[in-house]
Each structure stands twice: as C-alpha cells, then as structure tokens.
Amino acid sequence: MFVLGIDPGLSVTGYGIVAASRPLQALAAGVVRTDPRAPLSQRLVELFDDLSAVIAEFGPTEAAIEEVFVNRNLQTATAVGRASGVAILAVARAGLRVTEYTPSAVKLAVTGYGDAPKDQVQAMVARRLGMTEAPKPADAADALAIAVCHLQSTGLRRLIGERT
C-alpha cells in the first residue's frame, strides 16, 4: 500500500509517497508550485493537473491531507482552503479515499508530542523513513510526515479492530 501525503498551499503544495513496508519507506517527495503572478483560476488548474499527474505516476492507494491550520489569518485560510479543496478533488477523482489530520495530530504521530517544533518533526520523519536528512523544501518533508501519520493511525485502528 502506498500513501500519498499532501501539505496543501496555493503557492507551494507538498506531496510525499510512503510505502507501508517495514520499515516505512519514502518513494517520492516533492512540491507542486504555482506562479503567484498567474490568475487564481490558472493556478488552481495547475495544482489540480500537477497533483493528478503525481497520483498517476506513483499510484497511491490512499491519501492523507493536513487540515487548514486555523490559527492563521482569514486571507491565508481562504487561499489554503482553495488549494486544499482542489487537492482533495484531485485525489477523490482519482478514486482515492482521503483522510484529514490536524497539524498537532501529525506532530503527535511522528514525534510523540503534539507541540513539537517543525525542525524536530522533520528530523524525526527522516529518521523514521531511513533517510539521512529531511527532504527539501520543508513542504515535501511535511507531506511525508502526513503520510506517516496516516499509516500509523490506520495501523492503530486495525490493531484495535475499528473499521476505518
């Protein structure tokens, strides 16, 4: 099983593909960028098309996305909301089910501490995936962390027999 993790943003959306092997293994990590000078509609089309291409290339079977971080301002929430709406659509139209995780759930899953600083999350996710260092840019590493969080959560749900 391959899990696609997505850290959505209008300018930069991080993605990471993690295989549910033992140990977990990162298959890909990168970002989709859109041109800030382009019209919003064109940026959303680019994001949709590029993310759909990533899904087609790596064939993940499940997806996980970070919930919009609600402590930001309204304008950021709107931009991230639009990007995440389009990202969720790309995933859903590819036939994948998508689960949302809060930033603190991701931190908790990866480091055992929901308020862990960003660099600690990145160092830990790299170690969990057997990488010598966290991939750059940070959005790609964050996307891997989201995929790891999903694998860990679904693994736990299976252990306790809950239907996911």
Added chain:
Amino acid sequence: MFVLGIDPGLSVTGYGIVAASRPLQALAAGVVRTDPRAPLSQRLVELFDDLSAVIAEFGPTEAAIEEVFVNRNLQTATAVGRASGVAILAVARAGLRVTEYTPSAVKLAVTGYGDAPKDQVQAMVARRLGMTEAPKPADAADALAIAVCHLQSTGLRRLIGERT
C-alpha cells in the same frame, strides 16, 4: 454573451446565467447542494460535477464569482474557500475566464449602494432582470446579482477603453 454568476458554498452554491441583452435577461438560476453527511471529498466531487453540468448545459462565455466574505469565522472561510476553489476550477477547466467580486462591489453594482441590505439587493436584481420576484433560494438570486455586477463592470470598462 452569457455570464455565469456563482455564489460559492460547501452546502449550497448558487448559480445564475444572465444574457447580455438589453434589457438584461436571466436564463437560469438555481443551486447545487451537497449532502452534509457525506465525506468532504465526495461533496467537492459533487459540486465540481454539478457545476460542470450547468456550464455544459447553458454554455456561458464568462464567469464571475463572489470573493469569500472575510468577516466570517475561520471555519466558514475554510469551507467556503474549498467550495470556491473547486467552483473556480470547474469554470477554468471549461475554458471560461473568471472574475472575482467582493460582496460590496456586487451590492454597489446592483443597488448603487455598497452596504445595501440583502433583501434590497434581491429585489433590485429581480427588477433589473424583469422578473416579478427574486428567485428562491437566496443563493440563486445572489448568483444572478454577481452576474449582473460582472456585466455592468465589463460594460463600464469597455466604455472607458480599459482592456479587461
């Protein structure tokens, strides 16, 4: 020329099609609803598909959408942001250019007053379109108002020779 006006929302998205005739004429007005009990991903797919079907049926040549109203709370801004991202994507993928208008720009265009109450905007848009009363629900009437705003703005821009 037919203009598609969109009042985006996750539960209810209003749409209206207005012909650039003299006087202006409403060709269609309605809403796309998504099931609040369904997963978010399914709701966004429904919104995308239904809005794409409206575009295919009526063949608008331009689109206008209301900007997310920034005085709401963050959770609403996120939900509306996701819906509007998906709506803009549906329009852009159909090859239409889309222009955004603030709620006060729409009110100003329709009533001449940027702080006009909602029922006044609806009564005025019905009158402008030669309808005996505003279409229900309110989201459909709001979508017509957005289309009227766009036609009026592009008409003004043409008069003053600005490239749009």
